Amino acid sequence: MMLKKVCNIRSACILSMRKLSTDVQPALLNNDVKQQKNPLDYPDYFQVHNIFTVKDLFNARVHYGHKEGSLNDNMRPYLYGSRLGHLIFDLNITAEHLRKALNFTAHIAYRGGIICFFNRNSLNAHIVEKTAKECGEYAHTRFWRGGIFTNANYQFGAVTRLPDLCIFLNTQNNILTQHTAVRDSAKMLIPTIGIVDTNCDPNLITYPVPGNDDTPVAIELYCKLFKEAISRGKAERMKFSQENS
Structure with a gap:
């Protein structure tokens, strides 16, 4: 029993x-599964699609281009039309390109990449420099000396790590000539994101974003969006490190 x-x-x-x-x-x-989740398996892992709306772009005057006579033929696919002699961007196309650029930026930040902001417009230089500082990244808003990327070791006298991503808030040195760093980045296979206005050539930009590159309110919006994308990428990286420590 x-x-x-x-x-x-x-x-x-x-x-x-x-x-x-x-x-x-x-x-x-x-x-x-949660710890081994790969951000590359998701089309929008960092949810950058909800950072902005088309209305936000419209309110920031992103749709305003230059006059018709200054149009670069490579920018025709991004246009909605013209009004009173000024070209108008199709903001639905702009939103699609901008979301891809923000998603790529967040992935670079997540992987600990170096991001450098560029701007040659003195009116917006302070905004760009402030944004880069707040993100913990870098900015260059002065004259670009040729060879900084293509001959970096000689320029700095030591082995130099180049940026993993260059973000151009405008891609022109002036109305007629392209920023030299756009060409240098392409030569060194550095991915680039560029705000391309109607007078710009998007061919050498990895992620071209068609839109106004002059108006301060538009630049402020771009800076805000890229700052948020970088912050989300770094936050996810920190979270992943804490879970696996």
Whole structure:
């Protein structure tokens, strides 16, 4: 009788242990999946699509281009039309390109890449420099000396790490000539994001974003959006490090 009672208790313990293991195992598996989640498997892992709307672009005057006579033929696919002699961007196309650029920026920040902002418009230089400082990244808003990327080791007298991403808030040195760093980045295979106005050439830009590159309110919006994308990427990187430490 005593032996039968012990066997029953043992059987009950085994059943309860099996039930416990089946309950815990899915949780452990789910935890492993969560820790091993790869951002590259998701089209918008950092949810950058909800940072802005087309109305935000319109309110920031992103749709305003230059006069018709200054149009670069490569910018025709991004246009909605013209009004009173000034070209108008299609903001639906701009929003699509901008979201791709923000997503790429967040991935670079997530992987600990170096990001450098560029701007040659003295009116907006302070905004760009302030944004880069707040992001913990870098900015260059002065004259660009040729060879900084293509001959960096000689220029700085040491082995130099180049940026992992260059963000151009405007891609022109002036109305007629392109920023030299756009060409240098292409030569060194550095990915680039560029706000390209109607007088710009988007061919050498990895992620061209058609839009106004002059108006301060538009530049402020771009800076705000890129700052948020970088912040989201770095926050996810920190979260991943804490979970795996």
